[in-house]
Amino acid sequence: MNYLRKADLKRIVACAILFAAVQGMMFADIIGPFWELNIVLICINIILAVSLNLINGYTGQFSIGHAGFLAVGAYTGAIMTVKLGFPFEVALIVGTVAAGFLGFLIGLPTLRLNGDYLAIATLGLGEIIRICILNIDYVGGASGLMGIPRLTTFAWVFWIMIFIIFFIKNFKNSSYGRCCLAIRENEIAADTMGIDTTKYKVMAFTLGAAFAGTAGVLFAHYFYIAHPASFTFMRSFDILTMVVLGGLGSMTGSITGAILLTFISAYLAEYPEWRMIIYSVTMIVLMLHRPQGLFGNKELSMKMFGLGGGKDGRTAESK
């Protein structure tokens, strides 16, 4: 126990050094505004990927409606700051809670389904959320909710990301997390062992949805707008791709997947026709070569974890 705490402390120090390095380079203008934007986007995508990994990777439930929760967070957060004039902190909390609550409500009935059926139900849910938003005039309907101030800073998004990564890591190592893993490995066996499978599935789903909501608040307050077109099922697939690319059940895998795909997308902005092809070919090659994803369900080791999070710094240097 003591050892674990020490290890965590080391990791947090490593994160703080990374943060200071990246932030320093931003101040010194070594990282220009374009890469600053993409680093923020990477942090948001990491939050989304690790939170989806909690549902899909650790608990073994196949959810593809993550963009729906992202949308709930984005819109709820934006309503809090734009329409009701609350500070950003309140928006973050409310957005998180709203998405989590919705995840809980939806999770209760749907998580009794498994496999393909759950996938279809969550896909439908994501679309329902988007269509509802599309038809609510209060939040701008089809033209989106505009005029959101840019309150998300690199510091906010970085430390929230670190908090969520540590939260999920510790959750996985807790007794709750082990129940989730047991459910993934064999649901019937887990049930036989006395694990309340629905309870743990709903718990993981709610947490995953809540963190997606947090990402939504950060997203809307960085890109000035919450627009229904940003939350289509293609977005859900993007997040799922990050998780699968890194390896289902590997948190460092999700982080690497998020970094990799965001960078590919950013670098290829000039060659839009190539972007989709490279994206697809990467997936095909990976699935032929390593169907379990880059890391399978293993984590990078403790020392390498610093490296995994250190991708930010490395890419910054390569600029």
Add this chain to the structure above:
Amino acid sequence: MKRVSKVLTALVLGTVLAGLAAGCGGGEKKADTIKVGANLEMTGGSASYGISSKNAIELAFKEINEKGGINGKQLELVVADNKSEAAEATNAMQKLVSQDNVVAVIGPNLSSSVIAASAINNSAKVLDIAPMATNPYVTVDQASGKTKDFNYRTCFIDPFQGTVMAKFATAELGVGNAAVLIDNSSDYAKGLAQFFKENFVKEGGAVTAEESYLQKDTDFKATLTKIKATNPDFLYVPGYYQEVGLIVKQARELGMNMPIAGGDGWDSAKMPEIAGAAALNNTYFSSLYSPEDSSDINKNFVAAYEKAYGQKPDVFAALSYDSALLVAEAIKNAGSTEPAKISEAMAKINGFSGVSGSVTFDDKHNPVKSAVILEYKDGAQSLKTKINP
């Protein structure tokens, strides 16, 4: 198999790395070219808009460069894909202004994308001109109501079409009273109807009836009978083609033979299929552009575009072409590649003539420009007239 996938892996990695290298080298500035950005919908749901725009801008720049460029320098186009999405448009705009150091940006076409990205180009003080973004808040800040210093557009805003149609109905068709049938589920239709009514009354006409319907309605006979009873000379239906097609068809079936008119929501190849070619005779709609426009500049543009891309330019192409010419004109007038000076020069542009009519910017950076009225004749669109503001 294993070797094949290894080769593939190497190929993918190679391409990605090449991309990385290309991305890193993007910040250099060449002295002999002027870089202009285009933030366009190259992929995603609205890709057809973006591709038309890109074709037209490339054509415009090619023509300008062949004539010796601007102030002795060649124009260079840098395209960034915004995936038809507002957040990505912000990302693309950031890339254009901070990585590529462009002096001005053309696009996006979707209003929400322009509005999201406008925060970026305004803080970087780089001019952005949107060819087809019609939302009022593209050039005006929603919260403060102030004009955004660095945002312009080439199209007129939607409600202007109502004003144009009121003018056309009274001056060209000579009608004295009109009925309005509004699509109540669309802000676009409501805006057009409101401006039509105001201006129609101002021009001396009277509105006999005002009814409404919702999108996806299919039976309009009850409403139309009610309108028919008030004996209007003219029916204004500023909706989208799905419903409007049925409305025209059912109105003709009820013996309502007066002219029927609407806005550019009517512009669809499906219209004659839904309404029937015969029923569509004596109907008109307002639009931004017609390839049939007989001005010299437009004739040349249509010919050059058809030669280059094998198809007629659509409205997105035409307005993007004008946007490109406007940017070139502003750079020329500014006599400098300083982004802020180019924006100042853009605001002062007066009576610039492009393929979609002459352009002068008002204090909200909306162009004051002419609109075209198209008529359906035996199922085909033809240019009826041009209405000046």
